[in-house]
């Protein structure tokens with residue numbers, strides 16, 4: 001099968017928040033795509049997401065260069081960022097926890113490996129099919145998956161913003177699930193922070209995948225769409241398009 005080329009775009013908006021604690025990586029050379037949504041207030045959130053975008057691509061590059069299998073390399077790179085953020089958090093004032101979500105995709109040898117920690121998401125758009133490749137590590141989502149509450153209750157739950165897994169979390173004993181897939185020409189991979197994903201739906205993704213030929217234009221459009229629909233959060237989007245050479 002002929003190799004596919006990727007076209008990448010990324011955009012982030014502060015929205016109505018006092019600062020932007022989201023960070024992203026859209027690096028077609030290293031084939032690394034990442035969105036991190038920091039939390040913790042003061043400088044903590046942006047430090048945590050800043051560490052994630054600095055450490056994860058570098059660790060991934062080192063591990064892949066050392067011939068580590070890509071799924072393992074993804075897990076180890078996320079764990080390296082987790083440890084670094086825990087270490088940085090030790091010097092924060094008491095009672096301040098710093099952390100960040102991370103949704104990561106790496107394209108290696110015609111496979112894409114996707115992993116998420118927290119509630120930033122990855123979607124694969126293939127024709128009229130949209131698949132969410134990551135799970136949300138929120139308490140509400142966990143209760144829904146275990147059948148304790150319904151999807152409707154989860155949407156309105158006070159626990160929908162409480163993460164039980166994130167980078168900077170000392171209790172992250174089991175790492176992320178890594179979802180590999182084989183990309184096909186025409187596929188679109190969309191990564192987003194919750195400021196984006198809470199305001200867009202499958203139909204937006206199906207329509208946009210056809211309408212926008214440039215990934216950068218589509219990423220900017222999706223961010224603006226979320227803001228227009230009332231997102232008050234930081235809004236971040238990375239779009240990866242897979243095309244025939």
Ligand code: CA
Nearest residue numbers: 037194195233
């Ligand atoms: Ca957010």
